[in-house]
Amino acid sequence: MQSSRETPQADAATERRASELIVAASRFVRAASRHRGRDRSPIVLRTLSNLLASGPMRIGDLAVAEHITQPTMTGVVKRMELEGLVARESDPDDGRAWLVAITPAGQEVLEGFRVRAGERVEPALAHLTEEERSILWSAARIMGKVTAELNSE
Amino acid sequence: MQSSRETPQADAATERRASELIVAASRFVRAASRHRGRDRSPIVLRTLSNLLASGPMRIGDLAVAEHITQPTMTGVVKRMELEGLVARESDPDDGRAWLVAITPAGQEVLEGFRVRAGERVEPALAHLTEEERSILWSAARIMGKVTAELNSE
């Protein structure tokens, strides 16, 4: 059971725990997102979050950022525009392109989601120990690092 | 801005971090699940995982366990059956019901997903410190606890 430089046993254990982490995170996200009220889909919320952080963006750039195809993002933006969450203006530098910007209504929706999601999970988090909560906050940061590396491939 | 018996400042901070956790987990799951090969959807994989852990189950019980409606689970099981991932047999105790069981092919699919997902994220995890990895494993367990509480409501 001694380790080699590739430590295949460790890799197998890591892979198993990694898949458990994915499943646990997947179930958690589903449970936490199932709160009441005017729900928006994950892709809409991620797009709003992206626009708030980065300012107006082209549809193609939004698609790349969210790792979906351009036709899919075109449809998402179209629905968001109908709901008034974003506005589009033609790109002065390129007649083919549009700039999509978050509206005040879009910002309210995003903030409302954050508040309600927090409200929903907060009681469950309150039953954890202080140490367990701090593990979750650290895990959020670490998952962010891992996600960035996965997305850079 | 003084604190009441409910310590609103702490709640607000917890809510904010909770929403950050949800977003981080959501992006991580998407990134980790975007591996190549014969992909199955999250609901199919969760259902397989559930059947493997719990043995043959009724469609209605599967729907409750996954928090989707019965008609949706009927469709999921139908597609899984066409792919040979599950088999159904009539419930000897209730002529209206079916028992859905995972097949060897379903077990292979589930195991294959676990291996590929692990393979995909393992390199990124290898760049973390030992402590960071152990935080993620702990977080998986804690998210499971929180999910159970959220789902029990």
Next chain:
DNA sequence: TAAATAAGATAGCCAAGCTATGTAATTGGT
């Protein structure tokens, strides 16, 4: 035994993903 209940199936809708392809604007090579 008739009524109420429960388990699945069906129908019909929508959102969100995909590939393939079309259109219009921009860029680039000669």
Next chain:
DNA sequence: ACCAATTACATAGCTTGGCTATCTTATTTA
């Protein structure tokens, strides 16, 4: 300066996975 290639987005058509409403059939119960 022009024509070809590329680029940005739109459209068409498909699948999956979610929903509600309703139907059928089997079981329970009054």
